[in-house]
Amino acid sequence: xxxxxxxxxxxxxxxxxxxxxxxxxEQYIAASPAEEIKADYPINNLAKAMHPxxxxxxxxxxxxxxxxxxxxxxxxxxxxxxxxxxxxxQYISLKLPIGDxxxxxxxxxxxxxxxxxxxxLAVTIKTNPGGFAADWMLENLKVGDEIKGxxxxxxxxxxxxxxxxxxxxxxGGSGITPFLSMAYAIRDGIEDFNLxxxxxxxxxxxxxxxxxxxxxMAQTDKVKVVHILSEEEKDGYxxxxxxxxxxxxxxxxxxxxxxxxxxxxxxxxxxREVEKLGLERKYVRQEFLGATKTVWxxxxxxxxxxxxxxxxxxxxxxxxTVCDCSSNEPILVAIERAGIKAPSRCRSGExxxxxxxxxxxxxxxxxxxxxxxxxxxxxxEIHPCASFALSDITIVVPGEYY
Amino acid sequence: xxxxxxxxxVIGAGLSGMSAAITVAQAGKxxxxxxxxxxxxxxxSSFVRGRFEFDASLHEFCGLGKPGDWGLPGKIMMEDHxxxxxxxxxxxxxxxxxxxxxxRKFDTVLPTGEEELIEKMEELVPGSRExxxxxxxxxxxxxxxxxxxxxxxxxxxxxxxxxxxxLYFMKNFSNFLKVAERPFNEVMRKIGMPEDxxxxxxxxxxxxxxxxxxxxxxxxxxMVYMYTHYQPTINKENAHGLSMACVEKLRELGGELWLNTxxxxxxxxxxxxxxxxxxxxxxxxxxYVIANVNPEIAxxxxxxxxxxxxxxxxxxxxxxxxxxxxxxxxxxCNKSVEELGIKDYTIFxxxxxxxxxxxxxxxxxxxxxxxxxxIYNVVNPDASPKGTCTMTFTICYTEDVWGDFTxxxxxxxxxxxxxxxxxxxxxxxxxxxxxxxxxxxLASPWTFAHFLNTPEGTTYGYMVDDWDxxxxxxxxxxxxxxxxxxxxxxxxxxxxxxYNMTYxxxxxxxxxILEEMEGK
Numbered sequence: 001x002x003x004x005x006x007x008x009x010x011x012x013x014x015x016x017x018x019x020x021x022x023x024x025x026e027q028y029i030a031a032s033p034a035e036e037i038k039a040d041y042p043i044n045n046l047a048k049a050m051h052p053x054x055x056x057x058x059x060x061x062x063x064x065x066x067x068x069x070x071x072x073x074x075x076x077x078x079x080x081x082x083x084x085x086x087x088x089x090q091y092i093s094l095k096l097p098i099g100d101x102x103x104x105x106x107x108x109x110x111x112x113x114x115x116x117x118x119x120x121l122a123v124t125i126k127t128n129p130g131g132f133a134a135d136w137m138l139e140n141l142k143v144g145d146e147i148k149g150x151x152x153x154x155x156x157x158x159x160x161x162x163x164x165x166x167x168x169x170x171x172g173g174s175g176i177t178p179f180l181s182m183a184y185a186i187r188d189g190i191e192d193f194n195l196x197x198x199x200x201x202x203x204x205x206x207x208x209x210x211x212x213x214x215x216x217m218a219q220t221d222k223v224k225v226v227h228i229l230s231e232e233e234k235d236g237y238x239x240x241x242x243x244x245x246x247x248x249x250x251x252x253x254x255x256x257x258x259x260x261x262x263x264x265x266x267x268x269x270x271x272r273e274v275e276k277l278g279l280e281r282k283y284v285r286q287e288f289l290g291a292t293k294t295v296w297x298x299x300x301x302x303x304x305x306x307x308x309x310x311x312x313x314x315x316x317x318x319x320x321t322v323c324d325c326s327s328n329e330p331i332l333v334a335i336e337r338a339g340i341k342a343p344s345r346c347r348s349g350e351x352x353x354x355x356x357x358x359x360x361x362x363x364x365x366x367x368x369x370x371x372x373x374x375x376x377x378x379x380x381e382i383h384p385c386a387s388f389a390l391s392d393i394t395i396v397v398p399g400e401y402y
Numbered sequence: 403x404x405x406x407x408x409x410x411x412v413i414g415a416g417l418s419g420m421s422a423a424i425t426v427a428q429a430g431k432x433x434x435x436x437x438x439x440x441x442x443x444x445x446x447s448s449f450v451r452g453r454f455e456f457d458a459s460l461h462e463f464c465g466l467g468k469p470g471d472w473g474l475p476g477k478i479m480m481e482d483h484x485x486x487x488x489x490x491x492x493x494x495x496x497x498x499x500x501x502x503x504x505x506r507k508f509d510t511v512l513p514t515g516e517e518e519l520i521e522k523m524e525e526l527v528p529g530s531r532e533x534x535x536x537x538x539x540x541x542x543x544x545x546x547x548x549x550x551x552x553x554x555x556x557x558x559x560x561x562x563x564x565x566x567x568x569l570y571f572m573k574n575f576s577n578f579l580k581v582a583e584r585p586f587n588e589v590m591r592k593i594g595m596p597e598d599x600x601x602x603x604x605x606x607x608x609x610x611x612x613x614x615x616x617x618x619x620x621x622x623x624x625m626v627y628m629y630t631h632y633q634p635t636i637n638k639e640n641a642h643g644l645s646m647a648c649v650e651k652l653r654e655l656g657g658e659l660w661l662n663t664x665x666x667x668x669x670x671x672x673x674x675x676x677x678x679x680x681x682x683x684x685x686x687x688x689x690y691v692i693a694n695v696n697p698e699i700a701x702x703x704x705x706x707x708x709x710x711x712x713x714x715x716x717x718x719x720x721x722x723x724x725x726x727x728x729x730x731x732x733x734x735c736n737k738s739v740e741e742l743g744i745k746d747y748t749i750f751x752x753x754x755x756x757x758x759x760x761x762x763x764x765x766x767x768x769x770x771x772x773x774x775x776x777i778y779n780v781v782n783p784d785a786s787p788k789g790t791c792t793m794t795f796t797i798c799y800t801e802d803v804w805g806d807f808t809x810x811x812x813x814x815x816x817x818x819x820x821x822x823x824x825x826x827x828x829x830x831x832x833x834x835x836x837x838x839x840x841x842x843x844l845a846s847p848w849t850f851a852h853f854l855n856t857p858e859g860t861t862y863g864y865m866v867d868d869w870d871x872x873x874x875x876x877x878x879x880x881x882x883x884x885x886x887x888x889x890x891x892x893x894x895x896x897x898x899x900x901y902n903m904t905y906x907x908x909x910x911x912x913x914x915i916l917e918e919m920e921g922k
Contacts, residue, residue: 018579021874022563028869032721034713039702041858043805047851050809085809117810155451155843161820162839190810281453282736282840317660317683318406343440343662352450355440355661371450373441375643379650398440398662401682 050084054095054148057083060120062143068206069127070174071138072110076119078146083116086152088185089178089259091289092123093345095148098136102341102400105133106289106348108261109152110177110209112184121149124208126174153345156259156287158182158193163257164283168250169197170242170270172262176208178287179261183216183223196250197225198242200266203232226250241269244276260286264293288348291330291369291386298366305364305390313394314340315359325393331363331384335397342384343400349386354397356384361393407687408434408658410915411679412694413665413704416444417901418892419694420648421908422915424483426692427655429916434686435657436679438664443645444694444854444892445861446901451841454734454786458845458853459861460776460794461641462492463902465545465628473632474552475902478909485647490781492634495519495626496774497746499830500755502601508755509830511746512602514633523599530599537593540577541627544620547575547582551876555910556917562881582620583871587757589619601755608750608774609900611726611764611798611862614757618871621898634748638782668693668888670706676887690915694892694908696856696863697883705888712884722870725862725899726764727802727847731795731820734841739779739791742833747780751830764800767815773797773823790840795823800865802858804847816844856893863894872898879910889915 056078063072077083086092091106111122128134141147156178158167169179176199185191201207204227213225228238228246238246247258258274260267267286274284292298296306305327312325312334323338325331332354335342345353349369358380365372369386376382384395409431412423420442423435441447445459465473466489472480479485495512502508513522516538524531550570557565571579581589590600603626604614614622637644649659660683667680668691678687693700697719701711735742752760752772763769777793778785786792797819807815820842828834847859854861866872875882875896882896883889893899895907 018583019568021583021871022877025869025874025878029714029718029721032717034716035720037698037702037716037719039698039857041802041805041851043802043847043858044851044855046805046809047848047859050848051852085812087813113810155841159842160817161824161836162842280736282838317663350450353440373448373450373642374455375639375646378639378643379646381646399660399683400662401664 049081051151052084054150055084055092057121057147057149059141059143059145059147062141065124065208068208070124070208072122072124073137073141074111074120074122075147075149082119083121084151085116086113087157088113088181088191089157089287090152090154091156091178091287091346092121092152093150094123096133096137098133100339101336102339103133103336104344104347106153106346108156108178108181108287108289110180112181112188113190114184114188124174124177150345153351154287156261156285158191160193162282163193163285164255166194166196166252166254166256168247168256168258169195170247170258170260170262170274171197172200172242172266172270174208175262175266175287179259180209180212183213186222187216187220193222195223197223198228198246198250199225200228200230200242200262203229204234204237224250242273244273247273247277255283257283257285260284261289264290288350288369290347291349292366295328295364295366295388298364298368301364302390310389311392312338312389314338315394315396316340316342317399325389327389329388331382331387331389331393331395334389335384340397341400342397344385347385349383352383354383354385355381356398357381357396359394359396362390363393364388364390406684408432409688409919410434410690410692411436411686411688412692413668413679414444414694414892415442415645415649415659416694416892416904417446417645417648418895418904418908419444419692420645420652421478421483421905422692422694422891422912423652423657424648424655425909425912426916427652427657428483431916431919433652433657434688435652435659436663436665436681437659437661439853440662441642441645442649442659442661443642446641446645448640448642449843451734451843454790454792454841455640455642456732456734456792456843457641457778457794459641460796461636461644461901462776463635464625464900465632465902466635467632473628473902474549475906478906482909483651485651487644487647488638489635490638492636492747492781494746494748495629495634496605496748496750498602498605498750498752500605500750500752502598502755504598506598508602510602514630516630519630523602526602527596527599530596533590533593533595533599537590537595537623538627538630540581540589540593540619541623542631543575543578544582544623545627547571547578548620548624548873550575551873555876555879558880562878562884564877564880566877578620582873583618585616585868586614586619586622588615604757605750605752605755607757607760608752608772608796608798610866611761611800612866613761616868617866618868618873621866621872624872636778636781638784640785665693665704668704668706670708672708674709676709690887690919691889692908692911692915693888693890695890696892696894697890698857699855700890709885709888715882715884718882722864722894723867724858724860725865725893726798726800727850727858727860727862728799728845729797729816729819729847730845731823732792732843732845733795733835733839734786734790734792735835735838736790736840737838738789739777742791742835742838744777744780744791744833746777748774748776749831750774751826753826761800764798765803767803767819770797770799770803771819771822771826773826775827795820795827797823799847802847805858812848816846820844861893862899863892864898866898872896880914886918887915
């Protein structure tokens with residue numbers, strides 16, 4: 001197609017206008033203020049307040065739930081600022097210097113978002129025999145201790161454009177904490193949805209937050225808690241485990257979303273029950289807060305690699321460290337054991353904060369916690385918190401400098 | 403740290419920074435690329451929610467071209483840099499649903515291809531065939547003149563401005579000289595374009611946020627022509643895949659990338675010569691720094707006080723107005739585009755096609771529901787798992803209207819706005835999504851201020867204005883930024899915003915640094 005049109009409609013003088021372009025810009029610049037540039041913008045300051053590198057926290061109070069083997073740590077900001085606002089259900093990642101190691105642990109926030117505006121934030125930590133960080137915290141932390149923590153993270157919260165207005169929460173043990181926060185948020189008028197919590201405990205004595213939930217239920221009819229006891233039969237409680245039938249019993253007529261949070265064994269049992277309900281995938285959400293502890297049970301895991309110890313070479317900036325790496329534990333754990341400060345947050349493959357590059361060697365990434373970006377899977381980027389060594393490996397780990 | 407001397411350090415691994423790093427590395431220099439985040443890309447990034455991956459920004463290239471017929475960005479990326487990426491071409495400009503100033507309601511799809519577009523416009527607005535021919539001819543000349551200009555940017559006049567061969571321009575681009583710097587709508591009227599047709603072509607506003615009664619013809623004409631001729635283009639690997647392709651190329655060339663590493667200071671000796679970059683991991687020695695950073699941040703926060711920033715630079719930066727910023731809703735549906743009845747990749751839903759009204763609304767939270775949605779699966783079936791689709795809704799603001807909200811009301815404000823946007827979308831298109839949203843993330847200028855740390859969370863650098871057009875900036879590209887060994891690049895650079903522009907600007911600034919290295 002010929003598009004050779006000549007335009008004669010605009011005068012020749014316009015050519016001069018073009019020639020004067022540079023001059024016009026120079027004049028405009030010359031007429032502008034010469035003062036020093038201020039790079040200080042309110043919205044950037046707001047963003048920084050809401051998403052700081054970390055929150056300096058100080059333990060203000062420790063509440064002992066002795067029967068349940070748990071403690072609630074109530075934090076204030078060490079710098080006197082209000083705690084970062086968050087969405088009920090989110091977790092914070094605590095940075096813990098334990099011995100020669102720098103480890104992180106994600107804990108769901110158990111307090112109301114309203115508390116954050118008043119400067120307070122709480123997490124509840126349950127004993128984990130044989131574990132590392134939880135028991136260290138329960139034994140060692142005292143009022144006045146300072147700890148660094150992140151802002152509220154993750155997307156385990158009620159979102160009205162995504163979830164049904166009726167949420168059925170399936171909780172086990174300390175997995176109750178995000179739902180306590182949600183219940184507070186509903187009571188405080190911050191969230192607006194109906195929350196039915198099916199909470200599994202061994203017996204009545206070890207139930208976490210029974211009084212707190214009773215008080216919330218007295219204040220709002222949008223929250224309902226059903227306690228299920230696995231080892232005790234008692235009036236007013238369900239006996240057994242969280243099953244599909246039990247969910248149906250308390251679901252009522254309205255459509256619902258299911259939120260699951262609890263230890264791995266509980267999660268695996270409950271997930272199979274939920275499957276029987278035939279819900280659309282979008283109506284089932286879960287919070288892992290940790291990679292699998294039995295990687296050899298994962299589909300496609302090469303069994304010959306189980307119980308091996310491989311050599312891990314970690315390159316970080318100009319430094320190189322060689323250490324042992326158990327095939328049964330996430331690579332991040334080996335990095336932390338070696339005393340290397342490495343970034344991490346969710347520890348379940350999801351957030352990508354620990355994203356690192358494998359230079360040589362093979363790794364296994366369980367599909368259920370493979371939160372990597374598509375292109376990272378094509379390259380050799382991994383999330384060490386949810387990746388397991390299958391051979392000697394060398395990886396480049398980004399720094400963690402603040 | 404030992405042995406950390408580099409020929410050039412690039413601060414910020416946005417597309418522009420990566421382009422600059424690759425360009426310098428290709429010249430055989432030892433390059434270090436730093437980024438404060440744990441992944442490269444800046445805006446050209448993605449994030450994962452559940453089984454979905456979302457592009458953080460609209461990864462659409464304008465004027466990329468095809469093998470054998472590359473536009474400038476395509477030539478740099480594919481021929482010069484040799485990136486390993488695969489391109490998908492979008493067969494339509496856009497679908498647009500809205501009411502023109504005349505009161506006429508439109509719901510139409512504009513095709514790509516010059517002839518197809520001309521015929522479609524004539525069908526929609528009788529009498530626009532001839533003006534459309536003139537318009538596209540003028541636009542083509544603008545593109546050619548711009549390409550010629552871009553290829554001849556090395557000769558500088560005494561006043562610091564680029565030397566343009568006036569005779570060559572007058573001989574070959576005389577129409578360009580006449581119309582280039584006229585306001586877009588004024589030129590359209592002069593060539594007899596019907597007002598309804600002007601409204602339909604001004605729909606790109608959401609991507610630019612400018613006043614078409616003031617903005618230069620060349621900017622919009624360049625964009626419309628490039629989209630029409632070359633088709634809008636996305637890469638199959640998504641935005642993070644594009645960034646990883648850049649990183650792989652840089653590594654192949656021997657360049658280094660340090661992630662999670664902040665540049666704290668660009669250091670200089672007493673005479674103001676650049677000596678290195680102070681980072682989280684210590685001092686890195688270098689005499690040449692390219693910062694993929696807004697000039698305000700660069701001059702205010704990064705540059706050593708020993709470097710005397712000329713008064714004209716302060717004036718230049720103070721003269722600039724921040725560009726537009728966005729609200730984005732990233733939505734994944736558990737139904738396919740076929741099930742939902744979606745056929746179009748880009749749907750503009752401005753409500754009103756009145757540019758002046760839209761600009762007014764863009765300064766307000768309440769009034770601004772002028773949105774555009776892109777639905778990736780229409781062009782890239784692999785954008786999300788089978789039986790699902792992902793889409794991004796965008797609203798642009800010309801001023802900071804999000805900075806006054808409190809933390810407590812913030813989430814609610816985002817949700818409330820998305821509700822309006824979704825209601826309009828469902829009403830305008832008949833496509834129902836509210837009951838099949840599996841994942842959703844809402845981002846505002848707060849979010850972008852957090853991740854990008856740009857002034858006010860802007861993503862588009864500086865506003866193109868009538869005194870500050872792409873061409874007038876390019877003419878001054880060697881006069882602006884006079885500090886030897888220190889340049890900034892990115893969306894606030896000479897070419898303005900957009901993936902294609904920032905990538906090209908990184909290449910521009912790297913070439914200038916390379917010349918400085920050679921003592922020119």
